[in-house]
Amino acid sequence: MSATAAISPPLWLLAELTYRCPLQCPYCSNPVELASAGTELTTEDWFRVLQQSRKMGAAQLGFSGGEPLVRQDLELLVAEARRLGFYSNLITSGVGLTRDRVGSLREAGLDHIQISFQSTDSDISELLSGSRKAFAHKLAMAEAVKSAGYPMVLNFVLHRHNIDQIEQIIDLSHELGADYVELANAQYHGWALLNRDELMPSREQLARAEEVTNAWREAHPNGMRLFFVVPDYYEERPKPCMNGWAKMFLAVAPDGLALPCHSARGLPLEFPNVRDHDVAAIWNESSAFNAYRGFDWMQEPCRSCPEKEQDFGGCRCQAFALTGDASQPDPVCTKSDQRGQIDAALTAANCHNASSSALQYRTWSASQSIITSTR
Amino acid sequence: MIDPASIPQLNKHFRLQWEEAQDCYVLLYPEGMVKLNESAGLILNCVDGSKSVGTIIAELAERFPQVEGIASDIEEFMTTASAQRWVAFS
Numbered sequence A: 001m002s003a004t005a006a007i008s009p010p011l012w013l014l015a016e017l018t019y020r021c022p023l024q025c026p027y028c029s030n031p032v033e034l035a036s037a038g039t040e041l042t043t044e045d046w047f048r049v050l051q052q053s054r055k056m057g058a059a060q061l062g063f064s065g066g067e068p069l070v071r072q073d074l075e076l077l078v079a080e081a082r083r084l085g086f087y088s089n090l091i092t093s094g095v096g097l098t099r100d101r102v103g104s105l106r107e108a109g110l111d112h113i114q115i116s117f118q119s120t121d122s123d124i125s126e127l128l129s130g131s132r133k134a135f136a137h138k139l140a141m142a143e144a145v146k147s148a149g150y151p152m153v154l155n156f157v158l159h160r161h162n163i164d165q166i167e168q169i170i171d172l173s174h175e176l177g178a179d180y181v182e183l184a185n186a187q188y189h190g191w192a193l194l195n196r197d198e199l200m201p202s203r204e205q206l207a208r209a210e211e212v213t214n215a216w217r218e219a220h221p222n223g224m225r226l227f228f229v230v231p232d233y234y235e236e237r238p239k240p241c242m243n244g245w246a247k248m249f250l251a252v253a254p255d256g257l258a259l260p261c262h263s264a265r266g267l268p269l270e271f272p273n274v275r276d277h278d279v280a281a282i283w284n285e286s287s288a289f290n291a292y293r294g295f296d297w298m299q300e301p302c303r304s305c306p307e308k309e310q311d312f313g314g315c316r317c318q319a320f321a322l323t324g325d326a327s328q329p330d331p332v333c334t335k336s337d338q339r340g341q342i343d344a345a346l347t348a349a350n351c352h353n354a355s356s357s358a359l360q361y362r363t364w365s366a367s368q369s370i371i372t373s374t375r
Numbered sequence B: 001m002i003d004p005a006s007i008p009q010l011n012k013h014f015r016l017q018w019e020e021a022q023d024c025y026v027l028l029y030p031e032g033m034v035k036l037n038e039s040a041g042l043i044l045n046c047v048d049g050s051k052s053v054g055t056i057i058a059e060l061a062e063r064f065p066q067v068e069g070i071a072s073d074i075e076e077f078m079t080t081a082s083a084q085r086w087v088a089f090s
Helices: A043-056 A074-084 A099-108 A122-129 A134-147 A163-176 A190-194 A203-219 A279-285 A316-323 A339-351 A364-374 B038-046 B053-063 B070-083
Strands: A012-016 A060-064 A087-092 A112-117 A152-158 A180-185 A225-229 A249-252 B008-010 B015-019 B024-029 B032-035 B087-089
Touching: A012 A043, A043 A074, A043 A279, A060 A074, A074 A087, A074 A099, A099 A134, A112 A134, A134 A152, A134 A163, A152 A163, A163 A180, A163 A203, A180 A203, A203 A225, A316 A339, B008 B070, B024 B038, B038 B053, B038 B070, B053 B070, B070 B087
Parallel strands: A012 A060, A012 A249, A060 A087, A087 A112, A112 A152, A152 A180, A180 A225
Antiparallel strands: B008 B087, B015 B024, B024 B032
16 A cells, blocks of 8 residues: 555554553453553653644544553643543543542543452452452442443453353443443453463354343343454454555554554564654554555455455554464464364363463563463 | 424434535434434534424425425434434434
8 A cells, every 4th residue: 555645544542551450351452562662751741642643533542551541641641632522432441430530530531430340259359350449439430430431441451250140240330320331352462372271262152142131132222332353253244354465443552563463572672652743644654553454455365355344454553463464364264274273262161161270460570471481 | 294393403412513525414323323414414503402303394495495394304314313313213
């Protein structure tokens, strides 16, 4: 792709403010190499990124992490985002949130807070996040968010250790007065890929959870919206990841690395840094952002596939993680000659009795040892 | 069926905004965005929580006398907007 005119502007900016997090969830979507990231961007750096992205047309903004609440300048960033006309979403575990902060963020102009839950049960919650007090606090904060007038979106990451609690998850969300609930199975990137065999639900578990979700929807046609996301391993065609590489989504990592997907850090590309380049130059001209734009980069069977305009060949990160070549078709696709890897993982998930003792938690030291062992 | 006396109000969880880069109005909501076509943008701009559907129809019919069937277009849009929960009626 050469003509700048053909490049659509970024509409979504994901500002990953920090990789610091008080939790240690073993399905975290952060890269396993997070400990290798450089120093965090300053408030001024973020102001510049927000201004340049908004100027290009970005309208949706996610403040994420790690845990974005650990940034003391979060209110300043929210206020600047509001001034620029962004719709801003805070994606948080709720740990570190207080009633005061719910209020000060609202005053600064935050539009929405999404709280993620590990499960409905404090024991499993503790097991999966490594924090004993987290669950009760999350419940209190969900109530605070609701009473401050924000739309309430709850996010539950599903996996084999909590998916059987789907009724309780839905009931809890209903009691809390949620407007939207994401019942999102872990997608197997980063830490979740490392822990895949311990987290992947069985086919029966998945079918039952979907059935319960559908039954609730039918019984409550005007109720909260439930979004159920299956692990893509159970699909036959890949997801249209990011709606196409560098087509509408821009992530900026804590150290300023600009990425077309928040999982892309591990790909063998030279990602530009917002400290050195303007967002427009990064988006339009950098080799990394142009690497998988459009269709010319594709290999067979994608290149001649009639479905390529629907799924864009799937996920580049998944292709790289499983085949070692990011320009391969996403192995989820049954047309891929690598699909066997996905089927093998499913077979393992459907016959093996996973135990949570083998989970690898997302900690700084675990990341450091992963970096050392892969060098 | 939409009652012409009913008063639509924008769902408080949605924000209607003009987007220069997309050259259209959009509705922004938690982690999502709906691009509105020209007529949807015009209609939603009339929704202020005090005007009834009938008033909005009269207003737009006066502004666009050349558009045939504007009343049914607006009613149809209101039905969609209600199903999508962009607006609620009182």
